[in-house]
Amino acid sequence: MGRALVVGGTGPTGPPIVEGLLARGHDVTVFHTGRHEVAELPDVPHVHGSPFEAADIARAVGSGEWDLVVAAYGRVRLIADAVANRCGHLVVIGGVPVYQGYVNPGSRFPYGVRLPVREDTHPLVAPDEPRFAGYSTGPIRRTEDHVFALGAQGAFAATYLRYPTVYGPRNPYAWEWHVVRRVLDGRPWLILADGGHGVHSRAAARNAAQAVLLAADRPETAAGQAYNVADDELVTVRQWAQLVARAAGRDLEIRSLPRELPSPGLAVSAFGGQESPTCVVDTTRLREDLGYRDVVSVADGLGETVEWMLANESHLRTSRTTDPFDYPAEDALVTAYTAALASLAPQTAPFGTGIAAMEMVQTAKGRASQDGVRTPGSGAAPRGCRTTS
Template sequence: MGTVLVVGGTGPTGPPIVDGLVARGHDVTVFHTGRHEIDGAPDVPHLHGSPFQAEGIADTLGRRTFDTVVATYGRVRLLASHLAGRCGHFVAVGGVPVYAGYVDPSSRFPHGLALPVREDHPLVAPDAPRSAGYDVAPIRRTEDLVFSLAEQGAFGATYLRYPTIYGPRNPYAWEWNVVRRVLDGRRTVVLADGGHGIHTRMAVRNAAEAVLLAVDRPEVASGKAYNVADDSLVTFRQWVQLVAEAAGGELEIRSLPHELPSPGWAMSAFGGREVATCVLDTSTLRRDLGYRDVVGLREGLAETVAWMLANEDLMRRTGTTDPFDYAAEDALLAAYDDALAGLSGVAEPFRTGIGRMKVPQTAKGSR
């Protein structure tokens, strides 16, 4: 076993990563700002400083060397540059916005992503413009730099592309949009286009497992980027139903068109402007590293919701992008229902004019 530096370590995936490394017999050190110490964290040395600035990284790490570095936090480009020649294996965490068409689906033809999304799917350009209020180009430039340093012999490099993550302490707590409605006694929730889109998700313990497997097998993982994701796929609609169930409630799902601003936009990372469906192909991770889920979808969501219920005061203070303006929701739904009623007559030719195709009824046997 060897020495491992974990940059981060106290966020959603950090504790299970550190736990797994310690269980494997590694000598683990955690480097983070020190602002978010958590109870019950593994008893390993912590280095406090800024992993977001070159000076802070240099001051904190100095000339220390490590067998492995796991960068889940901070400015990965700065970390990789400082640790070049000072570690054997650099494992970095990125995300699916690096794929062209994810954040700006209209930039691709045909629209959006080629499904399932494999690791060789086109990436955003290193100088891609800001889209959906988000800069995606730095994600590409970071990957490029890490692999460039690896090609120069600075270290072996592995990149893990995270999807939407869920679990305790997740700063992007999408499930709270559902849980709070249950707690507030709300009976409905609005989803864009009925919530029929699918976005690959991953429980924090499963994400940690993928990282640990990459650390376990540097001879296989070095030089590669991997998609990581849960086995299970659910639509936004199914996700809402499962989260509400875990919170002890049930919500009627109301559908509004994706183009109409609504609380449904708050259910996704980029305000509903990203691609409607993103399914990651994880076959390379499974084949190379033997990845399998360590926690199922229902169990992972139950852990997430239980943590939110235990930390309700914190969740209500920090909030999400959802304004939880129930009066405005009701007014919007009422106006939409009125508009649908007004459109009913215009739509009548399609209600009566579109019939069934005359095809052999093979399921019943042809006549």
């Protein structure tokens, strides 16, 4: 089909992107640092250098032209400048932190992102957005603006793919390891913030790669567009943890601590629990424009991830993580929290009594008693409730 340059290529989505481009007949070259060669990557030419340095980028791009450039890593503004007017289609991988309220939910009213998050209606962060939770989102917006401005000038067809949290083998931050290691260490339970009841869009590596390939297939349709990328299937954080633990070989009991209380449960959050508690992105545009459908289920994608982690346990045990895996400290924290909850019983008693005494909603099938048994009745529903027929 043409010449394709993949910048990055050795992370979780790299090998399936390269494989897919080769299957479509592209002549593929991979440009990356060379620090992480992976056996799974197909045998294609490599250019080693820093995708963050203009000189190395210029050397990788060379003097010729490219039909397709996939920027999955590096300083995208420099890459875009280097391929301007020498590339037919530039596909850039960005992320959902470009949406206002995701990283800093308190910056919006009402709190957090507007669900579901749509590309054409949800506001983006400002180009000079203040740093929050140790993370700068302003540069993400500035990069998107720069790429789309070059595209509007005719430098290339520009497409942006906004990734959520991605899971798969070789992920630079192995979220699932926080669960897998506890299974391996024989821990009986796992702490999750707020019981893990939040919902966040995620993408299996092979599903995210499929979105890139579909964009590459349809440059005329994808030109000038930003697309949310995510699995079709949604799971809560709790369900995600349960699936990971089961794949690792043993179920874990879930212990809940408040999000406001620092705990190991925050290690599974992208921004230490300071981000929007729930973020569901709308992928209608991706599905309708490009025909996206999941190529791997959540369970199977997590299974592949866990399988890779079990095979690379020694490496992961020495890798950097925000979870200290300090089990004695976890035990002490949960014991203290349980005691604190028990001490609040006198203060919570009036509220429990009130809830128990609340009249059940009247329905067409009768009134439900407190023990769950329905009895016929025609009394009015409690104020504020509506009956249905």
